Amino acid sequence: xxxxxxxxxxxxxxxxxxxEKLQLQKLLFILSQKQNEPSYYFVPYKFGxxxxxxxxxxxxxxxxxxxxxxEKNWKNxxxxxxxxxxxxxDYVNLFKLKKEFEGKSxxxxxxxxxxxxxxxxxxxxxxxxxLNLDEVSIVNSYKPTSNKKGLFTIGYEGISLEExxxxxxxxxxKVLCDVRKNSRSMKFGFSKNQLKSAxxxxxxxxxxIPEVGINSDKRKELHVQADYDALFEExxxxxIQETFEQQDFLIDLIHKNQRVAITCFExxxxxxxxxHLANAVMARPEVDFDLFHI
Numbered sequence: 001x002x003x004x005x006x007x008x009x010x011x012x013x014x015x016x017x018x019x020e021k022l023q024l025q026k027l028l029f030i031l032s033q034k035q036n037e038p039s040y041y042f043v044p045y046k047f048g049x050x051x052x053x054x055x056x057x058x059x060x061x062x063x064x065x066x067x068x069x070x071e072k073n074w075k076n077x078x079x080x081x082x083x084x085x086x087x088x089x090d091y092v093n094l095f096k097l098k099k100e101f102e103g104k105s106x107x108x109x110x111x112x113x114x115x116x117x118x119x120x121x122x123x124x125x126x127x128x129x130x131l132n133l134d135e136v137s138i139v140n141s142y143k144p145t146s147n148k149k150g151l152f153t154i155g156y157e158g159i160s161l162e163e164x165x166x167x168x169x170x171x172x173x174k175v176l177c178d179v180r181k182n183s184r185s186m187k188f189g190f191s192k193n194q195l196k197s198a199x200x201x202x203x204x205x206x207x208x209i210p211e212v213g214i215n216s217d218k219r220k221e222l223h224v225q226a227d228y229d230a231l232f233e234e235x236x237x238x239x240i241q242e243t244f245e246q247q248d249f250l251i252d253l254i255h256k257n258q259r260v261a262i263t264c265f266e267x268x269x270x271x272x273x274x275x276h277l278a279n280a281v282m283a284r285p286e287v288d289f290d291l292f293h294i
Contacts, residue, residue: 006082007086007090008039008061009066010081010082010083011031011097012067012075013076013083014095018074019073020106021072026106026110026112029120030101030109031090033117036089043166045201046123047124047125048114049113052188118139118142122139122140122142122144144172146172146258148289150259151254151261151282154262154294156185156187157266157268161188161189161198164189167294168202168204168261171261174204174257175260175261176263177207177260177263178195178209178264179209180210180265181210181213181215182213185265190265192208205257211246212243213264214235218231231273232275236276239273247281254289
């Protein structure tokens, strides 16, 4: 079993084997702030801090019969305790978590996280219910905003869905364009429908532009940078020359939405075609915005 799932089951165990879904998300978040390597990462969402990965893990645990779910609650049904399988620091922090927050309602945990971690309340639909006007104003001051037009590039290699989404939010990206030929991934959250749903839940429009991608069979024998360079030389001579319509579309998106990102897999921009697509767009005479790699 993944270690992070043992964390979730252990929280349920310590808090009486049953918690409201909002309570569990907030407690996982508070614990994550104390971990050197967080078990889960979070984004600001409709009710504050939320982990898509934690929610997916609970769904998996439900399939295995280790938890049950109602409309509002998660209940631990595992016959086994995982507390003694945790790292010492996590074990200690979990009992501190229990001491400080046992008996706290969802509303109390929401208010605590909003006040102490205001960035994670910036997408909340219920901030006005739990905070006074001055406190809401503080939360609003943490909302990343920019009126400067820009084209951004981003890869998801080596980071979680939540870390990835936070990069977009921090840069106030309004539209994410997936420039993979095939918008599929074995990595959680990055197949087309998953990524589209996550983005749109955060107010980021998602668009897939497969025409500017590279066929997967062309990427099989890439071992050193020279291999990538040869691939991208071909890409510049073929795909870039055949997709002026899609490049114009990207430029129009930026003029309409101010801040647009193109995305693919690789963390290293020098090993991804998005660099060459971005450079081609930036070379167009009508461009009046800057390029940023995040």
